[in-house]
Amino acid sequence: MLWIKNGIVIDPKNGIEGEKMDIFVKEGKIVEESEVKKEECKVIDASNKLVVAGGVEMHSHIAGSKINTGRSMRPEEMRVVRNVAGKFRAVVGRVLLTAPGIGYEYAKMGYTTAVEAASPPIGSPHTHEELDAIPILDKAALPVFGNWHFVFKFVSEKDQEKLQAFIAWAIERTKGYGVKIVNPGGVEKWMYGSNVRTLDDEVPIYGVTPREIITEVVKANEALNLPHCVHIHCNNLGVPGNYETTIETMKLVSGMKNENRPVLHVTHVQFNAYAGSSWRDVSSGAEEIAKYVNKADNITIDMGQPIFGHATAMTGDAPFQFTLHKLIGARWSNKDTEIEGGAGIVPIVYLPKNPVHALQWAIGLELGLLIDSDKVVISTDWPNGGPFTEYPYIMAMLMSKRMREKELERVSPYVQKASSLPAIDTEKTLYEVIKMSRSLPAKILGMENKGHLGVGADADIAIYNINPNEVDPSAEYDLVNKAFRKPAYTIKDGEIVVKDGELVAETWGRTFWVDATKKVSMEAIEADLDEYFQNYYTVERINFGVDERWVKKPARLEVS
Amino acid sequence: MENVVCTFCGSVCDDGVFEDGDVRKLCALGKSKFSKKERIKAPMIDGKEVSYEEAIEKAAEILVEAKRPLLYGWASTVNEAIRLGVLIAEKVGGIYDQCASVCHAPGTLALIEEGVPGGTLGSVKNRADVVIFWGANPVEAHPRHPTRYSVMAKGLLIKDRKNRKVVVIDVRETKTAKLADIFVQIKPGYDYAIISALRAIVKGEKIEADEVGGVPVEKLYELAELMMNAKYGVIFYGLGVTQSRGRDRNVENAIKLVQQLNRKTRWVIWPMRGHYNVVGAGEVPAWEVGYQFAIDFSRGYPRFSPAEFTAVEALVRRDCDAALIIASDPAAHFPRKAVEHLKKIPVIQIDPHPNLTTLLSNVVIPSAIAGLEAEGSVYRMDGIVLRVKKLVETEYWSDVQILEKMYEEVVKKVG
Known part of the structure; x- marks a missing residue:
């Protein structure tokens, strides 16, 4: 039992905006004062400290074949020693990290939940093995659907019943949490050496288009009423002019509504927010996107903020990765995966003086600033945009124009004409950045017990050494930036895991997965499953997927 | 019990049938794994x-x-x-x-140098119209690889063995070479030079020699042509590449060849892992x-x-x-x-x-x-x-x- 005393609480979901109050914890949950025996509580003095829910990472590449191939191909990344073996595991990694390092570093920043954003379905047992090697955090994984031949087939047949059954089957088999789409149709076209360019380009054999795939999959996701909305990595990622495709994609769901969450989450939008016709005249399309998102009532995004320095591009968008390899001449890994899709990996470095990199950096911030704080989530799309450990930098930047002005001095002047960042006066409040890193991602993911401090919530709590009623983030940005890097406490399921920025305990979190199989009739797709596994897969149908008993601490969420 | 997963070679066939202490459907190597041996x-x-x-x-x-x-x-x-x-x-x-x-660590070193443009065995089965085995002899080392994944396997775009050209490049005429449409015999230790020659041809450069590593230049031109005209090609390399002169540099060179080929069409490369x-x-x-x-x-x-x-x-x-x-x-x-x-x-x-x-x-x-x-x-x-x-x-x-x-x-x- 914990008694967190006299903290200054910001809890956007419950409308608490810097109130001095006590929080009580029992059996890993936040409870009413009357539920605990105060004399048995461990008391944490949170006077003059900010008390918030543990951070929720909704888009990061924390587990599976991509991140692991990234480690293997980049030993230069692994040569930074973060922790020597002793009470805790040895941890190495510069921007890429070992699995134990991922758990430790998120916790050391006050984050307690993280979602793997793209898991190749046939690789799901690998994804889960790595998730199981990440300590402390609660986790989940999103299997990728947008180039899976079953999806092509059922979309081309306009058979919603089968598509819904298939999605439920696939999420259960992969022990996944929701539906991810990556460059729908484009990765399949890569198998023939090309890519889709518009939402109306056709996929070979099936004749379906990205427009149809996205629309039908969102419909199915809504009919199943899965906790998380469809999570999309748009077509044309990394192509100047692509902001139009992004907005067109968003328009596909206009008129659709879900009372609990958005119906479409568009991810790492920075990479999909370019205006212009080439890298020579590229400029920001963030304002247009922000306008659309602010107006819409069913769309959220995350930033995909680049951080200057090293990064590793790794996505399920295999054709984009090849383009990047050609563009910058760096190493390139590729993985075409059965009849499911593909992936690629390319090391990159974002340089402040490089006009394009500086523009990308500016666009990420524009999105964060121009979009309402209940529609944009903080992310670097780790490790694509750089380290997640720089979230405190992003938060501080969003809250301080002065900090941005100072940073703008060191980046390429190209951003002055190609983006609106220098002219933006907006300064997000602490309340807003807490929302953007806690309650909003939890809401989009449909994780009711995450991202807030109300009674019944999981006791995942971060306490920082700043008093929101005294600090001026606009002027004291250094202080804010430092404070978020070093929580006074991180508490996971009621246990103190970090104190004064140092790890003090290693615990093991749960892996959430969603079971919607009761909502559909599996009969509908039996014959199709058998046919495709027999003809096009190289594993037997029965050997595909993950059994719950193989997962260390599974937590099943049944959808009814 | 059906759908038994075999624990012999890197093919990891998952369609064995186990009954009364005996296993069916697997190859001789796989069967040996399930039979009684000294403990x-x-x-x-x-x-x-x-x-x-x-x-x-x-x-x-x-x-x-x-x-x-x-x-x-x-x-x-x-x-x-x-x-x-x-x-x-x-x-x-x-x-x-x-x-x-x-065995295959040189492939990991090459991954560090260049990355690996690869694909799963299912991609090969479904799409590969050109399959090259380089210094690899699956008929003896991975006996069901050819039927399940690479040579005779049928899939999405490859409906028949005739839709696929199989090339074996090796220092001797292996059993796998007998399955091939084209066998290229090379001099031991010349893998690197031959890959370099292929890279040059694919790049459009002229080879000023009559032969490279024991292979007449005309044959290399034919091979490069075949590679460039493939819709989806794969190079499976074995210990003949990783454990002969050049080792990781051989693999690195082959990866660079595949990078280049992807500018024209689709190619992947993958090691034939053993255990x-x-x-x-x-x-x-x-x-x-x-x-x-x-x-x-x-x-x-x-x-x-x-x-x-x-x-x-x-x-x-x-x-x-x-x-x-x-x-x-x-x-x-x-x-x-x-x-x-x-x-x-x-x-x-x-x-x-x-x-x-x-x-x-x-x-x-x-x-x-x-x-x-x-x-x-x-x-x-x-x-x-x-x-x-x-x-x-x-x-x-x-x-x-x-x-x-x-x-x-x-x-x-x-x-």
């Missing part, structure tokens, strides 16, 4: 039979007392066991190395500690250095003072100087079957056979995970049980 009868310390607990306690003592123990093998056990091995190596400040360091879970023996340490093989923990954190910390290097330099050998037989396969040092230091063996290494081991711990008597996850040669099954009961402890207990003992001793 190590009981745990032993210096030749004397002891209990599992005693043997494991002794093993833990050896590992903890050593300054730098070598933990080697791992390619023929499950991921769960490998993970424990990595954790033990980290705890005792030892070296973790695995069988790849004497059924040699991929897992690299993947597991990569996520736990950042590297695939040749990892030293003597400073309390992982360091990767293939020239220092592979098993052979550490043994030849006498740079390890104890060894745990699991699911492997270095006494039979390592160079003489390495084996000599192995004879001098305390050795712990974990294996279902006796082999030459048993003869020089101080502590011998027999284990259950993964895929027959114990379950766990393994990585097929293309990184696809499969769960091997427990089909029969056994008195033997599994590798996971043994290593869990050993880890516990090690933690007790070092804290």
Whole structure:
């Protein structure tokens, strides 16, 4: 039992905006004062400290074949020693990290939940093995659907019943949490050496288009009423002019509504927010996107903020990765995966003086600033945009124009004409950045017990050494930036895991997965499953997927 | 029981049928894995039979007392066991190395240099209209690879063997060469030069020689033409590429060829990995500690250095003072100087079957056979995970049980 005393609480979901109050914890949950025996509580003095829910990472590449191939191909990344073996595991990694390092570093920043954003379905047992090697955090994984031949087939047949059954089957088999789409149709076209360019380009054999795939999959996701909305990595990622495709994609769901969450989450939008016709005249399309998102009532995004320095591009968008390899001449890994899709990996470095990199950096911030704080989530799309450990930098930047002005001095002047960042006066409040890193991602993911401090919530709590009623983030940005890097406490399921920025305990979190199989009739797709596994897969149908008993601490969420 | 997963080679076929102690549908190599063979009868310390607990306690003592123990093998056990091995190596400040360091590690070095443009075996089965085996002989080493994945396999775009051209490049006419449409015999040690010539032709440059590595230039032009005209091609390379002159540079060069080909059409390249879970023996340490093989923990954190910390290097330099050998037989396969040092230091063996290494081991711990008597996850040669099954009961402890207990003992001793 914990008694967190006299903290200054910001809890956007419950409308608490810097109130001095006590929080009580029992059996890993936040409870009413009357539920605990105060004399048995461990008391944490949170006077003059900010008390918030543990951070929720909704888009990061924390587990599976991509991140692991990234480690293997980049030993230069692994040569930074973060922790020597002793009470805790040895941890190495510069921007890429070992699995134990991922758990430790998120916790050391006050984050307690993280979602793997793209898991190749046939690789799901690998994804889960790595998730199981990440300590402390609660986790989940999103299997990728947008180039899976079953999806092509059922979309081309306009058979919603089968598509819904298939999605439920696939999420259960992969022990996944929701539906991810990556460059729908484009990765399949890569198998023939090309890519889709518009939402109306056709996929070979099936004749379906990205427009149809996205629309039908969102419909199915809504009919199943899965906790998380469809999570999309748009077509044309990394192509100047692509902001139009992004907005067109968003328009596909206009008129659709879900009372609990958005119906479409568009991810790492920075990479999909370019205006212009080439890298020579590229400029920001963030304002247009922000306008659309602010107006819409069913769309959220995350930033995909680049951080200057090293990064590793790794996505399920295999054709984009090849383009990047050609563009910058760096190493390139590729993985075409059965009849499911593909992936690629390319090391990159974002340089402040490089006009394009500086523009990308500016666009990420524009999105964060121009979009309402209940529609944009903080992310670097780790490790694509750089380290997640720089979230405190992003938060501080969003809250301080002065900090941005100072940073703008060191980046390429190209951003002055190609983006609106220098002219933006907006300064997000602490309340807003807490929302953007806690309650909003939890809401989009449909994780009711995450991202807030109300009674019944999981006791995942971060306490920082700043008093929101005294600090001026606009002027004291250094202080804010430092404070978020070093929580006074991180508490996971009621246990103190970090104190004064140092790890003090290693615990093991749960892996959430969603079971919607009761909502559909599996009969509908039996014959199709058998046919495709027999003809096009190289594993037997029965050997595909993950059994719950193989997962260390599974937590099943049944959808009814 | 149907859909049994085979634990012999990197093909990890998952369609075996197991009945009355016999297995059907698998190849002769696979069947041998499931048939009765000589077993190590009981745990032993210096030749004397002891209990599992005693043997494991002794093993833990050896590992903890050593300054730098070598933990080697791992390619023929499950991921769960490998993970424990990595954790033990980290705890005792030892070296973790695995069988790849004497077979396909040059491919990992090439991955570090250039990345690997690859695909799963299912991509090949469904799409590949040109398949090249380079220094690889699957008919003898991965017998069902050609039928299941690469030569005769049918799929989405390839409906018939006639839709596919198969090329074998090797120093001798192997059994696989007999399946091929085109066989290119090359002079031993000339892989690099031939790949360079192909790169030049694909780039549009002229070769000013009559032959390269024993291959007439016209034949190389034909081959390059075939590659450029493929819709989806694959190069499967074997030990003929990684263990001949040039090693990792051969693979790197072939990867550069594939990079270039992808500017014109689609190509992938992939190693023909040998043991059924040699991929897992690299993947597991990569996520736990950042590297695939040749990892030293003597400073309390992982360091990767293939020239220092592979098993052979550490043994030849006498740079390890104890060894745990699991699911492997270095006494039979390592160079003489390495084996000599192995004879001098305390050795712990974990294996279902006796082999030459048993003869020089101080502590011998027999284990259950993964895929027959114990379950766990393994990585097929293309990184696809499969769960091997427990089909029969056994008195033997599994590798996971043994290593869990050993880890516990090690933690007790070092804290």
